[in-house]
Amino acid sequence: MAPTRILIVEDEEAIVDLVRSYLIQEGFQVDVARDGPTSLAKARAFRPDLVVLDIMLPGLDGIEVLRQLRQESSVYVVLLTARAEETDKIVGLAVGADDYVTKPFSPRELVARIKAILRRSRGGEEPSLPLVFRSLRIDPARREVRKDEQRVDLTTREFDLLHALAAYPGRVLTREQIIERVWGPDYFGDDRVVDAHIKDLRRKLGDDASRPRFIQTVRGVGYKFGDEPA
Ligand code: CA
Numbered sequence: 001m002a003p004t005r006i007l008i009v010e011d012e013e014a015i016v017d018l019v020r021s022y023l024i025q026e027g028f029q030v031d032v033a034r035d036g037p038t039s040l041a042k043a044r045a046f047r048p049d050l051v052v053l054d055i056m057l058p059g060l061d062g063i064e065v066l067r068q069l070r071q072e073s074s075v076y077v078v079l080l081t082a083r084a085e086e087t088d089k090i091v092g093l094a095v096g097a098d099d100y101v102t103k104p105f106s107p108r109e110l111v112a113r114i115k116a117i118l119r120r121s122r123g124g125e126e127p128s129l130p131l132v133f134r135s136l137r138i139d140p141a142r143r144e145v146r147k148d149e150q151r152v153d154l155t156t157r158e159f160d161l162l163h164a165l166a167a168y169p170g171r172v173l174t175r176e177q178i179i180e181r182v183w184g185p186d187y188f189g190d191d192r193v194v195d196a197h198i199k200d201l202r203r204k205l206g207d208d209a210s211r212p213r214f215i216q217t218v219r220g221v222g223y224k225f226g227d228e229p230a
Contacts, residue, residue: 006029006031007031007032007039009053009065011035019107020032022111026111036062039053040069043073044072052078052110062092067095078110080101080103131163131166133166133169133214136166140163147206161194164178175222194222
């Protein structure tokens with residue numbers, strides 16, 4: 001199997017060195033870009049499987065790079081954000097980042113996040129274990145959902161949607177991310193299709209939209225699985 005390619009986009013040389021050496025040690029093939037415009041050119045030429053993208057970059061900031069990347073590919077993106085820039089995370093996830101780490105971060109943590117994303121994306125390669133959340137049990141191998149031991153009858157899309165959200169408990173997924181995972185990267189259409197399916201799912205799970213136990217609405221961003229107040 002060809003090595004997984006990772007593009008590091010960062011202008012701080014110390015971070016580049018650290019991250020690069022960790023990733024190489026883990027067997028990844030690594031390329032580096034040190035400003036926004038170069039990163040877009042390298043993304044096209046190097047065709048990475050995943051991009052580690054700093055937000056503060058010369059030339060073009062990371063959010064803008066991400067926005068442009070998303071117009072041409074569905075490459076996985078992990079953002080590097082500064083602790084102070086809370087809004088960057090929200091915007092970054094809204095624009096289509098798959099995850100983020102906050103500076104200062106340990107390279108070990110970054111590598112763990114990267115591996116988690118790659119593992120999820122290759123979901124077929126390992127046994128998908130049932131996800132259990134309180135009275136709800138989601139079994140991907142059988143494509144079966146049970147609530148209080150009773151089988152819940154879901155359509156294929158509804159099952160995939162529920163599974164996509166439940167696989168990341170507590171994490172917000174944007175409508176775009178949900179569409180990409182459930183409908184596929186080639187889907188063209190209104191992202192309100194997500195809202196309509198969420199509504200059906202909630203009804204079938206007996207979840208009340210005003211006090212949901214399973215699927216939370218995160219206004220202006222998307223949805224998340226879990227029962228903390230949004
Ligand atoms: Ca930077």
